Amino acid sequence: MQLTVIICTYARESLLENSLKTLCKQTIDRSHYGIVVVDNACRPETQQVVEKYGAQYVMEPKIGHSVARNRGMQVTRSPWALYLDDDIQAPVDLIEKFLARIVTAHYAALGGEVRHWFLTTPPRWLVRYYNKPYRPVGQTEYGELKGEEYLIGCLIAVRKSAWEAVGGFSDSVGMHGKEVGRGDEDEFQLRLRAANYKIYYDPEIYIDHLVQPYKYTLKGQLQLAYASGRDGIGMRGNHVLSLWELFLRLALITGYSVPFNVARVLFKPGYYWQNGIVDCLTKYYFAWGEFFPHRYSKR
Structure with a gap:
C-alpha cells in the first residue's frame, strides 16, 4: 500500500461521514489505500462513524490540528500520506490520480486545486470570495512550485520520510480545537524547501471543500x-x-x-x-x- 489518507477531526461527525462516504466510493480498490481518522475531541460518536466506514480510528487528546496531523503520520505504515480535511467531498478518481503521480515521484509533497461547496445558501456578498477555485498563484500546469507559493493545506500528500526529516508539523500555528488558526501547512512547506525538498502541484487533482458557515x-x-x-x-x-x-x-x-x-x-x-x-x-x-x-x- 503506497498511500494512507489522514483526516483530522474535531466534533464534526456529520461532515466527517459525508467525507468518508466519498472516499469509500473511489475508482480504485481499498486494498491500494488506507484511511486513518484522528479524533482530536475523543468522542464515541466520532469513533462510531469511523468504524462504520472501515477506517482506522485514532484518538489524540492533545488539542491542535498539527498535533493530530503528526499523530496520524506516526501510525501510518505507507510511504505517503494524503492529508484531507473532514469537510471535503472527494471526486471518485482522487486516490487513483494521486497514486499515479506518487509512484514515480521524486518530490516530497503534492497537492492540487481546491474548489468549494456550501452547506447552506451563502449570502450574495460572500460568493465573490469563493467563485473561483483556490490554487497556488500563477500555477496552471503540473510541476514544481517556486518561491513563496504553497499548496492548499486541505489537499496535500506528503512523503513520510520527508515529514520525519523536518520534524513534522509545528503545533505553534494552525487550528486548536474550534479556535481559528492558520499557517501550519505553509510553515511545514517552508521547512521542506529549506531542507531542499521539492513541492509539486497538479491541476488535474482537486477536491470540493466546505465553506464553513462561520465564514458567512x-x-x-x-x-x-x-x-x-x-x-x-x-x-x-x-x-x-x-x-x-x-x-x-x-x-x-x-x-x-x-x-x-x-x-x-x-x-x-x-x-x-x-x-x-x-x-x-x-x-x-x-x-x-x-x-x-x-x-x-x-x-
Whole structure:
C-alpha cells in the first residue's frame, strides 16, 4: 500500500461521514489505500462513524490540528500520506490520480486545486470570495512550485520520510480545537524547501471543500484575517510589526483602501456594502495580527 489518507477531526461527525462516504466510493480498490481518522475531541460518536466506514480510528487528546496531523503520520505504515480535511467531498478518481503521480515521484509533497461547496445558501456578498477555485498563484500546469507559493493545506500528500526529516508539523500555528488558526501547512512547506525538498502541484487533482458557515459573518471573516496575520509571521514576507510600522500600515489602509472600496460600493455592480466593510476591516485585522508576538510562542 503506497498511500494512507489522514483526516483530522474535531466534533464534526456529520461532515466527517459525508467525507468518508466519498472516499469509500473511489475508482480504485481499498486494498491500494488506507484511511486513518484522528479524533482530536475523543468522542464515541466520532469513533462510531469511523468504524462504520472501515477506517482506522485514532484518538489524540492533545488539542491542535498539527498535533493530530503528526499523530496520524506516526501510525501510518505507507510511504505517503494524503492529508484531507473532514469537510471535503472527494471526486471518485482522487486516490487513483494521486497514486499515479506518487509512484514515480521524486518530490516530497503534492497537492492540487481546491474548489468549494456550501452547506447552506451563502449570502450574495460572500460568493465573490469563493467563485473561483483556490490554487497556488500563477500555477496552471503540473510541476514544481517556486518561491513563496504553497499548496492548499486541505489537499496535500506528503512523503513520510520527508515529514520525519523536518520534524513534522509545528503545533505553534494552525487550528486548536474550534479556535481559528492558520499557517501550519505553509510553515511545514517552508521547512521542506529549506531542507531542499521539492513541492509539486497538479491541476488535474482537486477536491470540493466546505465553506464553513462561520465564514458567512463579518466576525468570521475578521477572525480569519487576524489569524492569517498572526500565524503568517516568517512567510510571504510577513514579520512582526513594530509600533511605527503598525501606525504606517493603518494609515495606508485608511488613506487608500477605505476610499477605494467605498468607490467600489458606489459604482461597481455586484460589489455590495458588506464587501466594502470586509475588504477594509480585514486589512486592519491582518495588520493587528502581525503586530502581536505569536500566541503559542511560549508553549
